[in-house]
Amino acid sequence: MDVEIKVNSDNVLFFNALASETRLKIIENLLPEHKNIKELAHELQLSSTIIAKHIEILEQANIVKCENIKANRGIQKVCRVILTDYHLVFEQKINNSLQQLQQFELSIGHFSAYNVSGTCGLSTVNSLIGVCDDPRYFSHPERYDAGIVWFAHGEIEYKLPSFMFENTNKISELEISVELCSEAPGINENFLSDIYFSINGLSLGKWISPGDFGKLKGTYTPKWWYLTEYGKLVKIKITTSGTYINDELVSNVTIGELGLSQNSDATFKIISPRETDNPGGVNIFGKGFGNYDQGIIVNILRK
Structure with a gap:
């Protein structure tokens, strides 16, 4: 999916979301398949609390979307990357x-x-x-x-x-x-x-x-x-x-x-x-x- 992103101050949330090695690793882990917070924390060897904070930033930038899904042990938050292709426009x-x-x-x-x-x-x-x-x-x-x-x-x-x-x-x-x-x-x-x-x-x-x-x-x-x-x-x-x-x-x-x-x-x-x-x-x-x-x-x- 190809979306045009203008390089200007209106899209500061988007660029700020990418200005983190941890958040980039989260995106890399989500591209092959959807994962929950616990799975991401295990793969990146970080706490679920830290992962959740990074996920919140990615959600605000409309890069990642999370949904609460019923699981065997209650509700789990499953995350996925919304878009995979971006076109940066320098106006x-x-x-x-x-x-x-x-x-x-x-x-x-x-x-x-x-x-x-x-x-x-x-x-x-x-x-x-x-x-x-x-x-x-x-x-x-x-x-x-x-x-x-x-x-x-x-x-x-x-x-x-x-x-x-x-x-x-x-x-x-x-x-x-x-x-x-x-x-x-x-x-x-x-x-x-x-x-x-x-x-x-x-x-x-x-x-x-x-x-x-x-x-x-x-x-x-x-x-x-x-x-x-x-x-x-x-x-x-x-x-x-x-x-x-x-x-x-x-x-x-x-x-x-x-x-x-x-x-x-x-x-x-x-x-x-x-x-x-x-x-x-x-x-x-x-x-x-x-x-x-x-x-x-x-x-x-x-x-």
Whole structure:
């Protein structure tokens, strides 16, 4: 499971939790299997009281989770590592005196058009919308509350509101971030998928999803959910020098070629075509699902 951690003071609990040799050894011991406090104390040759204090720090940092489980001799506290993969992000601060950042978030259910087939569906955090594999339910009124949307083939379109594009000549960068993964039959964490993106009909490039992730529970995914659990955070950034996906140049399309206008909405599409090297579908995660608890976030940077 891959989670993005920003290197800043907001995450001091996380980094403090790792600043201990004992706590690192506890994590190493928990990675193969769940263990209780007594077992950890025995393996590390420390008292249960000391182990419990270290576990409390790891819990506060959301690295370890403990549950009280009935045992032969009463109740025992069993611990496990919540997440196994972290992506550290060193963010460069923007000089607000020179550049202005505007942000807008779209719900993943607020799509304006769709054309999907194969395995497909939608769900809110409480229940499925209609039934699986029936594209007709993509028109259901409850779709606006969807926390996850998936399809094997086709495309889905979102409107980027025109009020975001005032003073288009000053826009130097447009970034769209969304959590995605492949859509395999069942769960398959080694299932490549070519996922393409476009704005106003102009192809921006593709991201190759490594798989359909479901072996571990998504951080925000509801407990009752039984299909795909989480994805990877994908950032599509269009600048004056080209288009980047997760900081890798994927095309020469620049911000000036997008045809952005304050008089008309822009269209953003997520596409999973049949005719491609890896036709593996797509899962789109929104609030209440996955590892990031966000919809489609649009950032616009102006000079």
